[in-house]
Amino acid sequence: MHLHSNDERAGREWTVTATVTALLLTACRDAAPKMACMPITRDEVAYLARLSRIALSDAELDHLAPQLDQIITAVAQVQEVAADGIPPTSHAIGLTNVFRDDEPRPCLTPEAALSQAPAVEQQRFKVPRILGED
Amino acid sequence: MELTRMTAAELSAALARSEVSATEVTQAHLDRIAAVDDRVHAFLHVAADSALAQAADVDKRRTAGEQLAPLAGVPVAVKDVFATKNMPTTCGSRILAGWHPPYDATITQRLKQAGAIIIGKTNMDEFAMGSSTENSAFGPSRNPWDLAKIPGGSSGGSAAAVAAYQAPLAIGTDTGGSIRQPAAVCGIVGTKPTYGGSSRYGVVAFASSLDTPGPFGRTVLDTALLHEAISGHDPMDSTSIDAPVPPVVAAAREADVSGMRIGVVSELSGDGYQPGVLSRFAEAVELLESLGAKVTEVSCPHFGYALPAYYLIAPSEASSNLARFDAMRYGLRAGDDGTRDAEEVMALTREQGFGAEVKRRIILGTYALSSGYYDAYYGKAQQVRTLIIRDFDAAFGQVDVLVSPATPTTAFGLGERTDDPMAMYLADLCTIPSDLAGNAAISVPCGLAPEDGLPVGLQVMAPALADDRLYRVAAAAEAAFTGRWGQPLLASAKGLDS
Numbered sequence: 001m002h003l004h005s006n007d008e009r010a011g012r013e014w015t016v017t018a019t020v021t022a023l024l025l026t027a028c029r030d031a032a033p034k035m036a037c038m039p040i041t042r043d044e045v046a047y048l049a050r051l052s053r054i055a056l057s058d059a060e061l062d063h064l065a066p067q068l069d070q071i072i073t074a075v076a077q078v079q080e081v082a083a084d085g086i087p088p089t090s091h092a093i094g095l096t097n098v099f100r101d102d103e104p105r106p107c108l109t110p111e112a113a114l115s116q117a118p119a120v121e122q123q124r125f126k127v128p129r130i131l132g133e134d
Numbered sequence: 135m136e137l138t139r140m141t142a143a144e145l146s147a148a149l150a151r152s153e154v155s156a157t158e159v160t161q162a163h164l165d166r167i168a169a170v171d172d173r174v175h176a177f178l179h180v181a182a183d184s185a186l187a188q189a190a191d192v193d194k195r196r197t198a199g200e201q202l203a204p205l206a207g208v209p210v211a212v213k214d215v216f217a218t219k220n221m222p223t224t225c226g227s228r229i230l231a232g233w234h235p236p237y238d239a240t241i242t243q244r245l246k247q248a249g250a251i252i253i254g255k256t257n258m259d260e261f262a263m264g265s266s267t268e269n270s271a272f273g274p275s276r277n278p279w280d281l282a283k284i285p286g287g288s289s290g291g292s293a294a295a296v297a298a299y300q301a302p303l304a305i306g307t308d309t310g311g312s313i314r315q316p317a318a319v320c321g322i323v324g325t326k327p328t329y330g331g332s333s334r335y336g337v338v339a340f341a342s343s344l345d346t347p348g349p350f351g352r353t354v355l356d357t358a359l360l361h362e363a364i365s366g367h368d369p370m371d372s373t374s375i376d377a378p379v380p381p382v383v384a385a386a387r388e389a390d391v392s393g394m395r396i397g398v399v400s401e402l403s404g405d406g407y408q409p410g411v412l413s414r415f416a417e418a419v420e421l422l423e424s425l426g427a428k429v430t431e432v433s434c435p436h437f438g439y440a441l442p443a444y445y446l447i448a449p450s451e452a453s454s455n456l457a458r459f460d461a462m463r464y465g466l467r468a469g470d471d472g473t474r475d476a477e478e479v480m481a482l483t484r485e486q487g488f489g490a491e492v493k494r495r496i497i498l499g500t501y502a503l504s505s506g507y508y509d510a511y512y513g514k515a516q517q518v519r520t521l522i523i524r525d526f527d528a529a530f531g532q533v534d535v536l537v538s539p540a541t542p543t544t545a546f547g548l549g550e551r552t553d554d555p556m557a558m559y560l561a562d563l564c565t566i567p568s569d570l571a572g573n574a575a576i577s578v579p580c581g582l583a584p585e586d587g588l589p590v591g592l593q594v595m596a597p598a599l600a601d602d603r604l605y606r607v608a609a610a611a612e613a614a615f616t617g618r619w620g621q622p623l624l625a626s627a628k629g630l631d632s
Contacts, residue, residue, distance in 0.1 A: 044501075052497055052500045055482050060490075075515075086521060095373065100369065116464035
């Protein structure tokens with residue numbers, strides 16, 4: 001057996017936290033120059049949450065805003081790559097449109113399609129009011 | 135031999151010779167789940183009744199003399215991201231709690247057609263976003279090597295189920311490493327097939343240009359058997375590749391690397407990597423060389439930017455994909471008391487139904503795609519994606535496969551990174567490049583890190599549609615390592631022995 005022994009383990013104290021901190025510091029330091037590392041504000045996060053249709057609480061906003069700021073600072077590293085003239089890739093394999101013959105095929109029954117709906121009325125999805133009163 | 139300790143290949147042979155029935159095999163695994171899953175929490179749903187019904191059907195067909203597929207009667211655990219008809223499918227999220235899909239994912243269908251027994255649905259990070267299963271709305275799974283450690287993620291329940299002998303095989307999905315990272319930290323085998331090689335139809339979408347279903351097993355051959363069973367063109371998935379399935383099972387049986395050119399990626403090493411991970415990786419490379427492979431070092435200069443590019447691309451796609459959870463047609467609906475309009479109900483539902491990481495990523499993606507930031511973030515990330523693909527192309531011009539550690543560290547402690555998203559994201563440092571490029575990659579155990587006695591994974595990466603090369607290399611390494619250790623690595627896992 002060439003697996004570990006407890007003696008081997010004891011001698012070399014090493015923590016994951018050290019690794020993580022080292023990598024993270026590299027990420028933030030490298031991200032800092034060139035483009036403005038725009039700190040994202042609490043108000044901006046609130047606006048993005050509204051766009052995303054998530055009714056965040058104040059406590060969540062307080063918690064999320066600094067985290068997002070940290071993440072955005074780290075991912076901003078992509079801006080330091082010399083990419084002039086490099087075409088973007090949206091998809092790893094060459095995508096072409098896929099067609100099929102327009103033939104009737106079996107599909108879900110109305111009952112099956114509606115079976116998981118939060119509310120149903122007259123064989124339709126029943127949804128809350130969509131248009132405002134004014 | 136105990137049925138739960140047998141490999142899928144051994145079970146398949148014993149079932150074919152009618153030495154054991156599918157019902158006995160299924161019951162043995164259900165018993166094992168009942169005995170250990172309160173500690174491992176690999177499963178969100180154990181499908182005892184339907185599994186036994188499926189097993190009885192397989193037994194009946196075999197008795198009638200029908201020729202059955204290799205996996206007929208072999209249990210498979212399925213990640214809860216795959217739609218399973220009339221069986222709960224939650225994706226680890228409160229927003230889908232109680233949802234019973236009215237249809238099967240293509241892979242679910244293929245498993246059923248092959249006679250594989252769907253034994254249950256496994257735990258995962260919510261919507262496959264995470265590296266530890268701690269983002270599951272239903273509590274984390276635990277690593278069978280040490281119950282205080284994470285099993286990896288997002289397919290952590292699938293990996294833990296296989297490592298804890300609750301199922302010989304499992305299915306997961308890999309978007310940034312969600313199969314290979316849990317396989318590595320649980321000491322088992324896991325493959326991300328070529329993108330488009332396995333169908334996404336009926337897989338709840340996270341990042342559609344990256345999501346790739348794939349297999350887990352305790353051996354390389356088992357993993358290949360499942361890979362073959364689930365792969366192949368699917369007209370229901372417009373990004374499915376219409377090409378023959380690479381000969382993965384034959385490659386796993388050959389297990390020969392003599393004359394193969396293997397490239398060690400210089401950028402996936404060095405600072406920030408756990409020393410014991412690097413030493414086990416170095417041993418694996420020496421081993422492959424001793425088996426006749428030609429090893430060289432290869433530089434992929436843009437791999438350092440894969441992680442930031444991924445954390446722009448994946449959240450951007452997620453912010454769009456998860457817009458479907460709108461409380462109108464299925465899933466949770468909150469606050470619909472007659473006074474609120476649809477938009478308010480939607481926002482309240484998503485607030486209550488999504489967990490913190492999902493909200494973080496939706497907001498991050500919304501930011502990266504918003505006008506004014508699009509070019510600086512999403513656009514730039516897409517250019518980096520091109521450069522990473524070019525790095526791979528250049529590398530595969532020189533070598534047949536690339537190798538690296540599968541993860542920078544072994545399994546970390548539960549709770550250790552939950553409030554530090556960037557630290558959590560680093561778990562996928564080595565696996566992300568293959569997702570961005572859409573090629574194939576595997577993680578196979580290569581020993582235990584001396585510092586903590588936890589498993590280390592060797593990652594092998596191959597060009598798109600050359601998935602068979604992964605199995606050739608992984609099987610050769612597995613055979614040589616097992617010979618050296620005197621037993622499979624997993625035999626030394628003691629987390630459930632108390």
